[in-house]
Amino acid sequence: MVSYFALAGLAIVLYILYVFIINPYLQYRKYLKWGKGSFYPFVGVFYGAGLRVKQYKDVDHHLKHMYDDGSDPKIYVENNATGAIIKISDPEYIKEFVQLENKAYQKTTLLIDNIIRLVGQGIIFSEGPQWKKNRNVLSGVFHFEQLSKRVPSIEKITKEVYKRYIDSGNVKNVDVIELFQEITAEVVIQTFFSNISKDKSFYGMSLSVALSYLINSVGKQISTPFYFLFRTNFFKWGIRESDRKLNKQIKEFRQMIGDIINERIKEEEELEKRGEQTTKEDLVYYLKKNNLLGVLSLDEIISEFMTFYVAGMDTTGHLCGMAIWFLTQHPEIKKKLQEELDANTDYSQNGLLKLPYLNGVIQETQRLYGPAGQLFNRVALRDHMLKDIPIKKGTIVKPSPCSVHRHPKYFEDPHSFKPERWFNKNTVTPYTFIPFNAGPRNCIGQHLALIEARIMINYFMKTFDFESDPNFEMVLNYAFLIEPVDKLRINLKLKENPLIYQ
Numbered sequence: 001m002v003s004y005f006a007l008a009g010l011a012i013v014l015y016i017l018y019v020f021i022i023n024p025y026l027q028y029r030k031y032l033k034w035g036k037g038s039f040y041p042f043v044g045v046f047y048g049a050g051l052r053v054k055q056y057k058d059v060d061h062h063l064k065h066m067y068d069d070g071s072d073p074k075i076y077v078e079n080n081a082t083g084a085i086i087k088i089s090d091p092e093y094i095k096e097f098v099q100l101e102n103k104a105y106q107k108t109t110l111l112i113d114n115i116i117r118l119v120g121q122g123i124i125f126s127e128g129p130q131w132k133k134n135r136n137v138l139s140g141v142f143h144f145e146q147l148s149k150r151v152p153s154i155e156k157i158t159k160e161v162y163k164r165y166i167d168s169g170n171v172k173n174v175d176v177i178e179l180f181q182e183i184t185a186e187v188v189i190q191t192f193f194s195n196i197s198k199d200k201s202f203y204g205m206s207l208s209v210a211l212s213y214l215i216n217s218v219g220k221q222i223s224t225p226f227y228f229l230f231r232t233n234f235f236k237w238g239i240r241e242s243d244r245k246l247n248k249q250i251k252e253f254r255q256m257i258g259d260i261i262n263e264r265i266k267e268e269e270e271l272e273k274r275g276e277q278t279t280k281e282d283l284v285y286y287l288k289k290n291n292l293l294g295v296l297s298l299d300e301i302i303s304e305f306m307t308f309y310v311a312g313m314d315t316t317g318h319l320c321g322m323a324i325w326f327l328t329q330h331p332e333i334k335k336k337l338q339e340e341l342d343a344n345t346d347y348s349q350n351g352l353l354k355l356p357y358l359n360g361v362i363q364e365t366q367r368l369y370g371p372a373g374q375l376f377n378r379v380a381l382r383d384h385m386l387k388d389i390p391i392k393k394g395t396i397v398k399p400s401p402c403s404v405h406r407h408p409k410y411f412e413d414p415h416s417f418k419p420e421r422w423f424n425k426n427t428v429t430p431y432t433f434i435p436f437n438a439g440p441r442n443c444i445g446q447h448l449a450l451i452e453a454r455i456m457i458n459y460f461m462k463t464f465d466f467e468s469d470p471n472f473e474m475v476l477n478y479a480f481l482i483e484p485v486d487k488l489r490i491n492l493k494l495k496e497n498p499l500i501y502q
């Protein structure tokens, strides 16, 4: 009898050893043939991330410096508790991945499912026919021509936010990422519902503050042990008082967004009845004008709004914040950009697009410290070949933008901040610069992001003199994005004759 128990115990131990150590290690060794890697049993990427933040002050240091020894690895292999994670760093393999993307892979929901219960299955988190339908419907809103109509409202929001900072006297140690995010948050809200939501409040919070509060709250839940034991179900069950409160708020918030959408639809219908033209070129108007309101359900529009908010607010704010930080570290580039902007009086998108330093600084920030240096995890749905690499079903695979952006074969002197390298755009090899990913799942909001970035930086540099707080230390780690751990502190001083008052 005892020996049966002993045998069963031994079998369980062997099984655990196999699942959590031997199998992940064998997979890791297999893929290592195509590149470099690091393996930490059980704790995998999470442990490696902690080490690199401590040692190099940058969670992605290993990915950014993988070619420094002159080698040309195609992938970087890491592990999670049960298998390998492949980060593709070679443009030819990235191209192949992108072509297979919707057939052979799917985004994983680990760490994302709790945010999905807030934002819903918008296009960033959906797959298959639902993704295709919603992407088709919404892509028209993000065409350059359609977005150009949003430029005056982006300028207005930018000026209002800068003025608010100036009027409050809040110009020392400003977290510029937060400053830019106030603008990008309002831009997404107005892109959807014009300014109808301006006076709406949720438990005394404005729409953008309420959304950020809810996003932070669901984000905090996943850092508890309950998440790792029961995933998002635990919070849905509402065992703790705090979870019940949050569940109620999520429901009420989605309801409120639904009411705003209905209010906007009614507004447009009344204008139509009176034979009047709309003055609001927002998403609701776009859907109505193109007879698309029936194609997306109310719940889908709510989810898409929340998705765009999450995807578009944080990212673009980070990009501009990091660009300003880079300028504080490179006074000679800051001077050249300042001269270029001061000499320019054409603030239209075509005018700003022609400015080599402005666009070079934005591109170079994306290349070196873009907010999406790593993409969402994808899981292989079946065994298949990624060029010559045999990928096993269940393996995590994704392109690694922050690696390929530092490949010396494609970017000379890859670790230096050189906006000039973008002056001749013909030199960029396909799939070597992918800050917005590439292929079918590329960023639908990329034109909006770049339009916002040009406007925000142009107004910023013609409104403020600025320098970084000498005590600030740049340490990069993951939160939702790759972010400075401490608030990015910049001291601002109002210029003489600032652009926002002209």
Ligand code: HEM
Binding pocket: 123, 124, 125, 135, 188, 307, 308, 309, 311, 312, 313, 315, 316, 319, 370, 371, 372, 374, 375, 376, 377, 435, 436, 437, 440, 441, 442, 443, 444, 445, 446, 448, 449
């Ligand atoms: C600098 C700013 C931005 C960066 C760096 C960025 C980057 C990215 C990246 C890398 C992806 C692909 C993620 C993946 O597949 O793992 C993506 C997807 C997406 N982005 Fe952006 N993004 C930015 C701004 C925006 C804005 C302003 C919006 C909308 C308001 C937006 C909406 C989306 C959506 C909806 C997707 C999902 C597309 C799909 O799966 O079909 N993004 N973004």
